[in-house]
Amino acid sequence: MTTRVLIFFFFFFCLNLTAQTLDVKDLKCETQINPEGITKARPSFSWTFVGDSISTKQGGFRIMMATTIEKLKYPDLWDTGPTSKSETGPYQYLGEPLKSGQKVYWRVTVWGNNRGVKHSEPAWFTMGDIKNPEKTFEPPVLKREGGIVKININKNDTGRVFEGIGGVSAGASTDLLYDYKDPYRSQILDILFKPKFGAAFQHLKVELGGGENSTCGSEPSHAITREELKNPVSRGYEFWFMKEAKNRNPDVILEYLPWSFPGYLKENIYTKESAEYFVSFLDVAKRDWDLDLDWVAAAENENYTDRDWLVNNVRPLLDARGYKDVKIQGPDDNSGDWQIFEELEKDPEFNTIIKAVGYHYVTGREFNENMVDGRGRPTTAKAKASGTPLWASEDWSWTGKDWGGAGALNLARLYNKFYIRDKITKTLIWAPIGSIYKSVTWDKAGAMKANSPWSGYYEVWPTIWATAHTTQFAQPLDWQYLDTACGLFDTSTYKGSVVTLKDKNSTNWSMIICTEKSETVEVNIEKGLCKKTVYVWKSDANNQFIQQEAIKPKKGVFTIKLDPKCIYSLTTTTGQQKGSYNIPEETAFPFPYSEDYEGGKENDLPKYHSDQTGSFVITKKEDGTNCLMQLNPEQGYDWMRVYRRSNIKPNTLIGDVNWKNYTCSVDVFIENGDVELGGRVTSSYIKGYRFMLMKSGDWKLLFHKTVLQEGTIKNFEGNMWHNIKLKFNNETIEAFVDQVSITKLESKEKNGYVMLGSSYNNNLFDNLKINP
Structure with a gap:
């Protein structure tokens, strides 16, 4: 072959390589394209990834499945969420139980290993007669007689232990709060964390900073170099934020999780050295702030985790360094429909060290008034049967200024839904406070706003009080849900719901109610629970967290009429309040x-x-x-x-x-x-x-x-x-x-x-x- 011919073929090869574009094709269900008559209750799926000159390999994927092509935008059957996996299958279906004869539409989105994204064309498959069909979850609906909803509260009722509601301080979302001066900084912290005063957040998860952008900015690392790992440094505001939360509520539950990592830990972030990096954060918390943290989310935020690393490095190092009481939560992912339980079921050693399982955006990310009815990624029957605590470990991510839409009312509905549907006992929202410059990414997110430290101005939003409707009426670990007194007003929507809890150490009880329509509720308090005065608190679009006229039950029975689109808390406890301070006027950033x-x-x-x-x-x-x-x-x-x-x-x-x-x-x-x-x-x-x-x-x-x-x-x-x-x-x-x-x-x-x-x-x- 002549030199000229060789040059031609080399040029032609390079031209074709350059022209190749990122693609995803050949979507297969049980190794077939658009098959009919699938009989497996949980079929498997695969596809072909075609790289380009920038991304030669798959860097991640997302599978979406729905009952119609139109619903693929917000899937009603299965949505893995974005994953960081390079494999192109087979992946087993983990969504809602499929039905015989059902037609399912699906598509795959892929990301290249050096960015770049491609959406597949929709594919489909049809179910035949399913072998061993699974029963679909049906939410409990409250008994109704003659238009009146009847609820019995029984002290011997079964239910999971309430673990709290909290916030995730991460992505630089708390940035400008650190710059506030007293008394305004203390006022804001009171509204966030002081029990029976404001939001009364009971759990605080913070970012383990790595120095790279993690949403609205970057947070500094306690060990930015390998040398610093030997003597880590207290930097940023998260240690301070945890300390202030602890000062106001000594029982606040503390946790941490990384988004980015310093350069010396790449490319493999699951090593013995990275375990040291995780544990040294606890050293700084104890040495410089006298803080004992409760949980570590030993993973990378929304990028799953590594089983061998947790079992062989993280847990042994925590134990060896005196942190046996620090528990591991995982995977803190936003994908997979609780797929970690598929692994835990087969791996007793892994199962032993995971003390709680948390996933993100359990109800999905369709931020509007129908958000509460979104499928999202519900807990599976296997997850519920495990007995492991289940958490919505980051959710909501919206502006607390709104009452309607995806705002305060819907968040209260989510708190209820997570227990009624998912048996989730802890919910964390991002973010507890929005302390971010205007126009920066996600600058409107948060339960309240504080981004004017030079003036001391801040805003207390309705979401603070929507949260208070639960946190001021039940305490983590000491209160328990009563399952038969938890349910929906209408089987078709989670917009109207009731959850009831009791204090394990007294006869007190509380009930949190969200309404969509007007309702009349009759409550029967059975023997062994407090039948004295029932205190009532209410929030609506115009006024939040207002105490109403108390109720005196007669022979343990009372009736209450409820207005539409409201939040109510009924309780036998006292001490709740709508805390407030005089807020200064907002002024512009000082100039010059x-x-x-x-x-x-x-x-x-x-x-x-x-x-x-x-x-x-x-x-x-x-x-x-x-x-x-x-x-x-x-x-x-x-x-x-x-x-x-x-x-x-x-x-x-x-x-x-x-x-x-x-x-x-x-x-x-x-x-x-x-x-x-x-x-x-x-x-x-x-x-x-x-x-x-x-x-x-x-x-x-x-x-x-x-x-x-x-x-x-x-x-x-x-x-x-x-x-x-x-x-x-x-x-x-x-x-x-x-x-x-x-x-x-x-x-x-x-x-x-x-x-x-x-x-x-x-x-x-x-x-x-x-x-x-």
Whole structure:
């Protein structure tokens, strides 16, 4: 074969490789394409993944199954959720029991190992006569006679132990709360955690920070380098947040979970060293904060976990280091319909160390008024039969400002639904508080809002009181559900429901009711439970958590009329209150503004900065004064790396998204790589103007990722401090280095935050100034 022919074939091969696009095809049920007459109750599924030049392998997948093609958007039969698995099957069906003769539509979404996504065309299969059909779960419906709902409360009724309601502080969602000053900071913390005062959250799960973006920003690591692992450091606000929660409620249950990991732990995050990383977080909590944590979610958030690592590394190390009482929860995933129970059933050793099982978004992520009736990923019969505590370990993720839609009323309905349908005894919402700059990802999420620390302003939203309807009336571990007094008003919807609990140590009881329509309820209190005064609390769209006229049962029986679309708590306990404080007026971010980073201690977070990627902490200069340092020495193991784009580089935001014309400047010392000063930045992904200065003296002025101008400063001295400045005046942008104009250009008039950025080096910043 001639050289010319070889070159032609090589060129043709490369051309074809380049032209190949990501694809998913050949969807098969029981090895057949669109088969009919499937008789297995739980068939298996597979497909073919076709990679491209960027992603040669599958990085993850999601299977969706529904009774119609239209319902594939929000599947009513099965939804694995996004997984991080490279195998293309076979995967066994774990959804709702299938029926003989049923036609099922399904599709697969795949992600490449270096991002990129492809949705398959819909496929289908038809069930024949199923061998060994399974019984479909039917929710309990409350007895109704003559239009009156009858509920009996029996102290000998069976039911699971209530384990609490709490919040997940993660993804930088609590960022700006740390910057509030007393008395307002204490007021907010009271509303979140003080028993019988506000939300009274009973469980707090925090992020084990890894320095990479984990939703609304990044949280610093306690051991960002291998050397620090030998002597871990208290950083960020999560230790502080747990301590404040504990100060208000000594019985609050504490847990932690990682999203990202420092670079030295990649590519395999399930090693002996990563187990040390997990356990050393407990060392910092105890050594510096006198905190004893209760649970570790030994996994990576929403990316499953590793059985051998838990059994052979994590549990033995916890025991050896004096943390035998710290229990392991897993897998904290958002996929799989509780598939971990398929493994636990066959693996006694694994089953022994998993003390609770938690999954995310158990009711799905269709955030509207019908959310409560969404299928999501319900617990399986096998999960319920296991006896293992079942948790909704992250759920809801919406704005607490709304009453209707997916807001406060629906959250209260979810709390009830999770026990009635799923036998879930603990629910954690993300987030307990939204302390995030405006326009940053998920900036409206949270049960309440506190993102104005300079003014002390905060907002207490209806979701705080929807949560209080449960947390102020039942205590974790001491209260038990009464199953025959839990159920729905109407079999067709979870919008109207009742759960009833009793105190295991007294005769007290409480009942939490959510209504969709007007209802009349007759309650019969049987022997052994308190029959004295029944106190009533009510919330509706206009007024939340208002105490009503008390009820005096006659011979243990009373009747109550309930309004539609309300939450009620009926109880024989006392002491509940709608806690409140005088909240100051909201003011804009102070302008002009300057920050010299003095007053903070080493490794502390700088005031009003919001890290989006990387970690910016206070450190000492050679002269003993403070400055700001980007801490991360290398890019870490990025959370959700398969499914979403990474941030451009380490960066932190400060200021007001509405700022338009201003001059910002900062002193910089470039240890290596480059530093940036940005302006008119509007999002987590540095969408704004960026002036980048390198240690070599090269510079670039960019908008987002587009280079607008670039050049080199002659005779630049890289080993000394420099000042960089950006001036925004209507449609003109001018950049300066050491007060010398470097470039000036015309551009569109925009608005946004000031941004400090850095390569993955320990670069320094000081004397930030923002002026008209």
